[in-house]
Amino acid sequence: MSAKWTLTVDLDLCVNCHNCVLATKDEHIGNDFPGYSAAQSGAGVDTIRIDKHQRGSGTQVELTYVPRMCSHCDDAPCLKADSTGALRKRADGIVLLDPEKAHAPELEALCPFGMIRRDAGTGAAHLWSFDAHLLDAGWEMPRAVQACPTSALQCAKLDNDALAQRVARDGLEGFPGMEAAKPRVYYKNMRRLTHALVAGTVLQETDGRPDCAAGITVALHEDGKERARTVTNGFGEFAFAEIPPQADRIELRLSTPDGAEKTVPLELSHPHPVEIRL
Numbered sequence: 001m002s003a004k005w006t007l008t009v010d011l012d013l014c015v016n017c018h019n020c021v022l023a024t025k026d027e028h029i030g031n032d033f034p035g036y037s038a039a040q041s042g043a044g045v046d047t048i049r050i051d052k053h054q055r056g057s058g059t060q061v062e063l064t065y066v067p068r069m070c071s072h073c074d075d076a077p078c079l080k081a082d083s084t085g086a087l088r089k090r091a092d093g094i095v096l097l098d099p100e101k102a103h104a105p106e107l108e109a110l111c112p113f114g115m116i117r118r119d120a121g122t123g124a125a126h127l128w129s130f131d132a133h134l135l136d137a138g139w140e141m142p143r144a145v146q147a148c149p150t151s152a153l154q155c156a157k158l159d160n161d162a163l164a165q166r167v168a169r170d171g172l173e174g175f176p177g178m179e180a181a182k183p184r185v186y187y188k189n190m191r192r193l194t195h196a197l198v199a200g201t202v203l204q205e206t207d208g209r210p211d212c213a214a215g216i217t218v219a220l221h222e223d224g225k226e227r228a229r230t231v232t233n234g235f236g237e238f239a240f241a242e243i244p245p246q247a248d249r250i251e252l253r254l255s256t257p258d259g260a261e262k263t264v265p266l267e268l269s270h271p272h273p274v275e276i277r278l
């Protein structure tokens with residue numbers, strides 16, 4: 001089995017700087033790469049976009065930036081549905097859209113994940129080409145990876161065994177809903193999208209005023225069983241970052257160093273500003 005290009009996206013590291021988006025535009029706006037991709041217009045098309053995902057509630061929220069692009073799927077639905085002959089997958093895994101056929105009207109609809117997009121200026125369809133024209137010229141990475149200041153984006157050419165080892169080692173996952181297509185873009189720290197965050201602040205009365213309650217034990221119970229526990233920090237804050245989405249009947253059970261206890265029921269399906277007063 002020959003090695004194929006694979007991109008990994010670490011959701012803990014993306015800071016929404018858009019360098020990857022801009023570097024890709026810089027490479028492709030006004031530049032025609034025959035056999036690889038048509039020139040993009042300034043009005044343009046985002047072949048890489050940064051989505052946003054928020055979890056948590058009230059003042060305790062976490063924002064995750066999610067780079068999205070063509071995943072160069074190994075079992076690509078776009079290729080199966082393509083009657084235009086515009087799409088092809090190379091032996092190195094890269095899916096390309098023939099610039100000579102990029103004006104076929106049905107192309108956008110061929111990707112069920114919305115990763116084939118039409119340039120508002122030229123009318124040509126595009127996908128993120130992995131900058132195959134650069135890799136073929138000896139580059140070790142596409143412009144997007146080169147421009148990423150945090151190494152949130154990394155790429156490698158891996159055969160299936162090496163990919164399986166990397167997936168197991170780093171806890172990589174395909175984007176939710178894309179599993180059957182066998183994407184070659186993998187995400188690290190996907191819990192930021194797939195799991196709930198329960199975080200809050202514990203307050204106690206001091207001299208008649210609310211004050212941060214440090215050192216309070218907070219245990220998270222699901223269906224009556226303890227799933228995790230933590231202790232509030234100096235600001236009275238606590239967080240549980242890996243609550244499965246199907247979790248039901250969540251309770252927070254708080255206990256103070258002097259033995260006082262309090263139980264707070266939560267429903268994950270509803271926003272819940274978690275400010276707990278002892």
Ligand code: SF4
Binds near residue numbers: 077127181
């Ligand atoms: S993400 Fe869409 S366009 Fe890219 S290979 Fe997969 S199905 Fe095709």
Ligand code: SF4
Binds near residue numbers: 018021067149
């Ligand atoms: S360059 Fe890297 S850190 Fe910046 S938006 Fe893109 S993936 Fe995120």
